[in-house]
Amino acid sequence: MKIRLEVIKDVREICQKHKDEPSPLIVILEEVQEKYGYVPVELQEVISEETGVPAAEIYGVVTFYSFFSLTPKGKYIIHVCLGTACYVKNAQAVLDKICAVLGIQPGQTTEDGLFTIEAVRCMGACALATAVSVNGKVFPRVETKDVDKILNEFRNQEAK
Amino acid sequence: MEKITSPEVLDQKISECTEKLNAKITGKGGKRAVLVCGGTGCLANNSKEIIAKLEELIKEKGLSDRISVNHVGCFGFCSQGPFVKIYPEDTLYRAVKVSDVERIVEDDLINGNIVEDLLYVDPQTHEKVARMDDINFYKKQKRIALHGCSVINPDLLEEALGFDGFKALRKVLTEMTPQQVIDEIIESGLRGRGGGGFPTGRKWQFAANVKSDKKYVVCNGDEGDPGAFMDRSILEANPFEVIEGMMIAGYAYGADEGYFYVRAEYPIAVERLLHAIDAMEKAGLLGDNILGTGFNFRCHLRLGAGAFVCGEETALLNSIEGKRGMPRPRPPFPAVKGLWGKPTCVNNVETLAQVGYIIRVGAKEYAKVGTAGSKGTKVFALGGKINNVGLVEVPMGTTLRSLIYDIGGGIPGNKKFKAIQTGGPSGGCLTEKDLDTEIDFDTLVARGSMMGSGGAIVMDEDNCMVDVARFYMDFICDESCGKCSPCRIGTKRIYELLTEIVEGRGTMQTLEELKDLAKITKNNSLCALGQTAANPISSTMANFYDEYLAHIQDKKCPAHVCKSLSKYYIDPEKCKKCSACARACPVNCIKGVPGKEPYVIDQSKCIKCGTCMATCKFGSISHE
Numbered sequence: 001m002k003i004r005l006e007v008i009k010d011v012r013e014i015c016q017k018h019k020d021e022p023s024p025l026i027v028i029l030e031e032v033q034e035k036y037g038y039v040p041v042e043l044q045e046v047i048s049e050e051t052g053v054p055a056a057e058i059y060g061v062v063t064f065y066s067f068f069s070l071t072p073k074g075k076y077i078i079h080v081c082l083g084t085a086c087y088v089k090n091a092q093a094v095l096d097k098i099c100a101v102l103g104i105q106p107g108q109t110t111e112d113g114l115f116t117i118e119a120v121r122c123m124g125a126c127a128l129a130t131a132v133s134v135n136g137k138v139f140p141r142v143e144t145k146d147v148d149k150i151l152n153e154f155r156n157q158e159a160k
Numbered sequence: 161m162e163k164i165t166s167p168e169v170l171d172q173k174i175s176e177c178t179e180k181l182n183a184k185i186t187g188k189g190g191k192r193a194v195l196v197c198g199g200t201g202c203l204a205n206n207s208k209e210i211i212a213k214l215e216e217l218i219k220e221k222g223l224s225d226r227i228s229v230n231h232v233g234c235f236g237f238c239s240q241g242p243f244v245k246i247y248p249e250d251t252l253y254r255a256v257k258v259s260d261v262e263r264i265v266e267d268d269l270i271n272g273n274i275v276e277d278l279l280y281v282d283p284q285t286h287e288k289v290a291r292m293d294d295i296n297f298y299k300k301q302k303r304i305a306l307h308g309c310s311v312i313n314p315d316l317l318e319e320a321l322g323f324d325g326f327k328a329l330r331k332v333l334t335e336m337t338p339q340q341v342i343d344e345i346i347e348s349g350l351r352g353r354g355g356g357g358f359p360t361g362r363k364w365q366f367a368a369n370v371k372s373d374k375k376y377v378v379c380n381g382d383e384g385d386p387g388a389f390m391d392r393s394i395l396e397a398n399p400f401e402v403i404e405g406m407m408i409a410g411y412a413y414g415a416d417e418g419y420f421y422v423r424a425e426y427p428i429a430v431e432r433l434l435h436a437i438d439a440m441e442k443a444g445l446l447g448d449n450i451l452g453t454g455f456n457f458r459c460h461l462r463l464g465a466g467a468f469v470c471g472e473e474t475a476l477l478n479s480i481e482g483k484r485g486m487p488r489p490r491p492p493f494p495a496v497k498g499l500w501g502k503p504t505c506v507n508n509v510e511t512l513a514q515v516g517y518i519i520r521v522g523a524k525e526y527a528k529v530g531t532a533g534s535k536g537t538k539v540f541a542l543g544g545k546i547n548n549v550g551l552v553e554v555p556m557g558t559t560l561r562s563l564i565y566d567i568g569g570g571i572p573g574n575k576k577f578k579a580i581q582t583g584g585p586s587g588g589c590l591t592e593k594d595l596d597t598e599i600d601f602d603t604l605v606a607r608g609s610m611m612g613s614g615g616a617i618v619m620d621e622d623n624c625m626v627d628v629a630r631f632y633m634d635f636i637c638d639e640s641c642g643k644c645s646p647c648r649i650g651t652k653r654i655y656e657l658l659t660e661i662v663e664g665r666g667t668m669q670t671l672e673e674l675k676d677l678a679k680i681t682k683n684n685s686l687c688a689l690g691q692t693a694a695n696p697i698s699s700t701m702a703n704f705y706d707e708y709l710a711h712i713q714d715k716k717c718p719a720h721v722c723k724s725l726s727k728y729y730i731d732p733e734k735c736k737k738c739s740a741c742a743r744a745c746p747v748n749c750i751k752g753v754p755g756k757e758p759y760v761i762d763q764s765k766c767i768k769c770g771t772c773m774a775t776c777k778f779g780s781i782s783h784e
Contacts, residue, residue, distance in 0.1 A: 022500065025482035030424065030463055053482075064484040064641070065465035067424055083386030084581065084617045085543030087631055093770065100746055100769075121468070121635065123425060124389035126543035127201050127238030127550060138204035145774065 003042045010035075011043050015050035025053055025061060029068055038069040074109040074116035076154050081131040083122030090143075091130040095119055097144040098132075101151060114158065115151075161317060163444040166452045167334050174321050181312070181322030184228070187248025191226055192269065195245040195310070198231030199396055200389070200428055202242035206258055207231070210242060213261040218269070227269055233309040233397015237297050239549040240280060245292065245310065252292045253278040283547070283569060297548050300567055302529065304537045305353075305390075305513040306553045308398035314432045317439040320400035326445065328519035329404050332411055333453045341412040342368060345515065348523035349535035354380055354471070354508030355583065355612045356688070357534070357601035360515075366495035367503045368413035375415035376504040377406050378494075379512055380476060381422035381429070384468035385584030386635065388615030390539040391509035393551050395422065395429035398513070399436035403446075405512030407457050408519060409505060416456045419499065421476050424463040433461060468585075468639035471613075472687050473506040475641065486643045487687035508613070510539055530556035534600035542568050544617040545575065554599070561595040564618060575620040579703065583612030585632040586692035588699030589625070608699045610692070624721035625704040626711055630658040632696040640689065647690030650681035654697060663724040666712045675701070716784070723768040726783050730772075732758040734780035741772035741781065 014031050018024035028047055032039050039062050041055075048055040062068045080086075080095040095106065098117055102110050109116040125131040128140035132150065139150055164170050184193045196202075196211050214229045235243045240254040244264060251274055253264065260278060267273045279288040280295055289295050292310075303309065312319035320326075332341050346361030367375060379402060383391040395402060406418045422430055437459045440446040448456045467485045469475045474488040477499050498504025514536055518526045527535045534556040540563065543549050547569035554563060560580060564570065571577050579589040588609035590597070597603050601611050619628065633655040642648045657674050660666045678694035685691045701708060710716050717725040730741070730750075735758035742750040742759055749766050752759030761772070773781040 023480070023482035026465055026479065027462070027482075030465060057483075060484055061482070065467050067465035084584070084615070084631070085387040085549070087386075088544045088617060088619055088623050088628070096769065120425070121384070122386035122388070123200075124383075124392050125201050125204050126387055126389065126541065127241065128204060129543070129549075131204070133204075140205060144771070 003040070007036065007043070008046050011046050012050055015047055019051075025051060025058065026065075029058075029062060033068050038072045040070060072109075072113075075114050076134050077116045077118060079118050079120045079123065079133045080106075081121075081123045081125070081129070081133075082119045083124075083126065083129075085122075085126035086129040086131060089129040093144050094130050094132065094142050094147065097147045098151070101147060114154075161439070161443045164451065165444055167330055170326065170330055170451060174325075174327065177318045177322035179322075181319055185247050185311075191228070193247040194227060194229045194269070195232045195247070196229065197233075197235045197241055197243040197310070198314070198428075199234030199238070199241075199393055200426070201234070201238040203428065205242050207242040209258045210244065210256055210261055213258055214244075214265065217262060217265045221265065221270065223269065230313045231315075232311060233314050234306075234393040234551055235292075235310040236301075236306065236393075236551040236553075237295070237548060238551065239547070243310070244278075250291050250293075252280065252290065252295075254280050297550070297552070297567055297569065300558070300562060301553050302537050302555050303553050304517045305394055305510045305539050306397065306551070307401060307513070307517065309393065310397070312398060314397055314399060315435055317400065317436070317443060317445075320398065324516070324520060325400050326404055328516035329407055329445075330451065331519055332408050333451055333455055338368065338412050338414065341408060341519070344523045345412070345518060348518045348526045349530070349533075350511065350514055350518060350526075351534060351601060352508055353510035353514070353538065353613070355586070355610065357611060360507065360511055363495055363505050363507075364409060364413045366493065367415070367505050370496055370503045372414075372503050374417075374502045375410075375413060376499045376502055377409045377415045377418040378473075378476065378480070378499060378504055378506045379406055379418065379420045379509060380471065380473065380506050381420055381426075381509045382464045382471045382476060383423060383426075383509075383613060384471045384639075385586075385613050385615045387543045387617045388541045388584060388613050390541055390551060390614045392423075392426045392429050394509050394513050394539070395426070395433055399429075399433045400440070401516055402433075402509055402512045403436060403440065403459060405515035406459070406507075407446075407450075408515050409507060409512065410457050411455055413503070413505065415504075416458065418457065418459045419480055420459065420461045421464060421470070421480060422461065424465060430461065430463065437461070467641070468635070469641045469687070469689050472689055475687070476506060477504065484641070486641045487689075489686065510614070531598060531600040531603075533602045538599065538611065538614060540614045540616045542616050542618070544581075545571055545620040545623070546618040547572050556600045557598045559596050559598055560590060563599065563616070564595070568618070571618065571620050575622065577618070578621050578623060579619045579625065581609075581617045581619065581628070581696070582615065583610035583692075583695070584615045585635050586610065586688065586695055587612045587615075588695045589619070589628075589703060590699075591703050608695075608702060610695070622719055622721070624662075624717050624719040625700045625707050626658065626662055627717075627719075627721045629696045629700045630655065630662055633658055633693070636689070636693045640693075644684075644686040644690065646681050646684035647686070647693060650677055650685070650690070651693050653677055654681065654694065658697070661708065661711050662717070662722040664711070664715045664722075668712065671701075671708060671712065720783055726768055727763060728761055728766060728768065728770070728773060728781060728783045730759050730761060730776075731780050731782065732760075734778060735759055736778050736780065738778075740775050740777070744771050744775040746771060 044058045106119040132142045244253040350360045351357040470485040475485040479485040539553045739754040749762040
């Protein structure tokens with residue numbers, strides 16, 4: 001994958017900004033993930049050059065934590081809460097329904113790059129079980145019958 | 161705020177701020193204050209828009225100088241949110257919608273009439289309750305860690321100072337030696353609220369006994385237990401209280417730097433914590449020579465990156481150091497060799513939130529609450545099949561029955577209580593026979609579960625316990641860091657065996673293997689994650705052996721949850737031949753002739769999604 005030069009320059013700047021903090025690797029990775037949506041191997045190599053941490057170690061860290069992604073995510077990231085409180089209120093069925101409608105599995109992105117589904121562990125909105133969020137907007141007490149309505153809300157936004 | 165440079169300046173600030181906050185609560189000078197819940201749960205239910213609307217209308221009516229609007233931390237009663245509270249009357253409105261705001265402003269704030277239909281209705285007596293303290297949910301609670309929740313604005317240092325903030329810090333810095341602080345905490349009987357229940361004072365003593373040029377305090381806010389949100393709510397409602405606890409720990413054993421480790425999934429808690437640290441730095445309450453006493457302390461924040469195992473203290477330290485969050489063998493314990501090799505105590509958010517209170521009221525007073533072995537209070541996140549979902553803080557020794565029925569309001573829909581899971585994926589389930597157990601660290605362990613961090617998920621007759629056990633094992637498999645094989649392979653194998661059972665392929669041999677594996681994983685894993693991983697299996701097997709047998713011998717799931725073992729049928733007598741089910745079926749496996757022939761499900765194609773049953777308006781579809 002070809003990474004644009006200005007992205008590389010920006011990542012170098014992020015590394016420089018944190019260079020005086022003790023063990024800043026995860027802080028840097030979080031900032032890159034937040035800004036670009038993923039941390040590809042090419043950028044990991046840049047971070048390695050800047051911080052002196054071996055690229056293999058950085059790869060180890062990136063693949064260990066669920067927050068980091070090696071591939072780009074969709075425009076709308078759907079989180080279905082599979083915390084215990086949601087699970088006992090049938091969250092699995094909601095997740096299955098969303099997967100069936102979009103034709104992808106949790107962790108995957110639709111071909112048009114619009115939606116990514118992620119099963120997450122407890123958003124802490126247990127009173128709203130089953131909780132589903134799309135790009136941070138929380139939909140409370142979701143049932144399988146609500147799935148189409150939620151997805152259409154974002155499809156319509158795109159159509160505009 | 162001007163710099164607070166000495167104990168005297170602090171005293172003066174505290175008395176000013178206290179007077180101001182009291183004036184707000186008692187409505188001095190004819191002023192009124194509107195408080196809106198700004199916790200994650202209510203924010204997801206539009207409380208931000210409610211605040212904006214309130215501010216807009218109050219401004220429009222020219223009432224801005226008489227009525228203030230503030231967000232506050234979690235009210236705890238999340239299932240009834242969003243909440244709007246009005247001082248000085250102390251009126252509490254629940255389940256408020258943006259469209260209700262106009263009536264609140266018009267009827268209550270302007271004309272002084274309570275908006276009756278927004279009050280809480282007691283489900284037993286059907287009476288409307290106007291004041292928060294009169295609601296049953298709150299009556300049996302005692303708030304120590306949740307001090308300031310639903311009262312103070314978590315973004316204002318002034319409000320924290322007006323609500324007992326930093327009195328304890330002043331006391332330890334000016335009146336107590338570090339050893340006296342440790343002795344006080346030991347005497348109070350405070351035990352770690354993260355789950356382990358290790359005596360906090362003793363941990364501090366270990367770190368105090370080590371000579372080192374540098375020591376750290378770490379606050380564990382990596383609340384990974386699914387269904388638990390105690391730490392998040394405390395950090396969102398009163399971050400100052402937790403920072404104060406951390407500083408007192410630092411003074412007690414000679415640390416001058418503190419790290420908060422908070423889940424990245426908690427953006428609001430993170431934002432408020434950063435804001436609090438900044439406000440304290442500006443006021444001189446963090447930094448060098450605090451209150452002119454020569455005590456230095458600085459605070460930093462690190463975000464978790466989504467790994468449950470980082471709640472384990474040594475894994476957490478590795479994560480702060482920028483490494484994979486894998487546990488380290490103990491000993492050496494962190495109190496001796498912790499963050500960057502320096503003595504470090506890792507304390508839970510809720511533990512640190514109790515420290516200030518203990519110093520303020522004294523160890524003896526604190527120890528009056530609780531049981532012989534567990535003092536003080538515990539915060540629980542009640543969730544699952546329970547009416548009053550929310551955050552509750554009860555004295556240790558409260559019974560599970562009281563927690564579930566008096567405070568939690570019982571099970572919705574008149575369903576039968578089946579089990580309550582405490583301790584999350586590391587804990588166990590407790591059943592009807594355990595309901596009169598007095599909750600404390602030791603009784604719950606004796607009953608086959610554990611306190612854990614405070615997640616308490618209630619399950620009813622519609623939940624399949626084998627499926628729940630499998631759910632927890634799926635979680636643990638995902639989150640096992642992979643360092644030691646008993647956990648990495650053991651949990652995976654347990655998950656596979658449970659899958660065999662829920663899919664109807666299990667035999668009695670499977671059960672025997674499960675028991676063996678549970679034992680092996682427990683005895684040989686490196687850290688608590690693996691050592692406790694099999695707890696949900698052992699406890700569901702002990703309490704619900706008949707359900708396991710039903711899956712294995714009868715190939716049936718009594719709760720109709722396990723898909724492979726359930727079948728959907730259309731009763732030809734009851735079928736109205738309307739074709740609604742056939743149209744809803746995602747795999748087109750229902751056939752019939754509209755208006756002529758009843759519909760039939762092709763069992764070989766059915767994916768058991770239940771859509772047909774939910775669609776049928778005539779109750780013609782059933783499952784077994």
